[in-house]
Ligand SMILES: Cc1cc2nc3c(=O)[nH]c(=O)nc-3n(C[C@H](O)[C@H](O)[C@H](O)COP(=O)(O)O)c2cc1C
């Protein structure tokens with residue numbers, strides 16, 4: 001039984017997340033997803049939704065066998081508990097494969113590190129970024145409030 005781990009913030013879910021997790025699931029028999037805690041999301045704006053809600057939505061995806069709240073301080077706590085055979089990084093995740101592999105070796109975890117592919121938009125207006133979804137909401141609500149008729153609705 002090959003156990004795969006994927007991870008991420010997964011704030012507002014979109015087809016890019018589905019693609020990533022389906023890519024990851026293809027590396028083994030069961031896919032576990034670690035959902036980032038807000039305190040560990042330091043490389044971009046904090047997520048809008050609470051970690052439990054983000055975990056619950058990820059857990060509902062067909063490709064996912066189980067979703068877990070990440071550890072608030074030590075990102076390797078869930079990895080040591082899950083003891084995966086493969087960790088699949090997202091196509092643009094800011095982690096370095098060699099760095100992760102070295103940290104796994106130090107902890108005696110026999111696990112290889114892979115990287116998923118990206119999913120490109122398939123039609124005009126498809127939004128494949130949580131941050132871009134937030135931006136679109138802000139633009140739309142501001143325009144509605146200001147009675148701005150310029151409608152960018154695709
Ligand atoms: C192997 C691995 C384990 C991780 N474990 C945790 C964790 O336990 N808690 C957490 O808050 N973030 C954890 N993270 C970090 C986030 O899941 C994620 O990598 C980071 O927020 C960037 O993800 P993004 O693609 O959403 O930007 C882990 C990352 C990796 C690569």
Ligand SMILES: Nc1ncnc2c1ncn2[C@@H]1O[C@H](COP(=O)(O)OP(=O)(O)OP(=O)(O)O)[C@@H](O)[C@H]1O
Pocket residue numbers: 007008009010011015016017019020044089090091092093116117118119120128129130131132
């Ligand atoms: N279009 C996409 N194609 C493939 N993977 C994606 C795509 N969008 C996000 N992912 C992957 O999903 C995982 C979680 O992404 P994250 O939660 O950071 O969402 P995001 O939409 O990338 O957020 P943001 O764009 O606001 O940074 C990451 O590993 C990321 O690589």
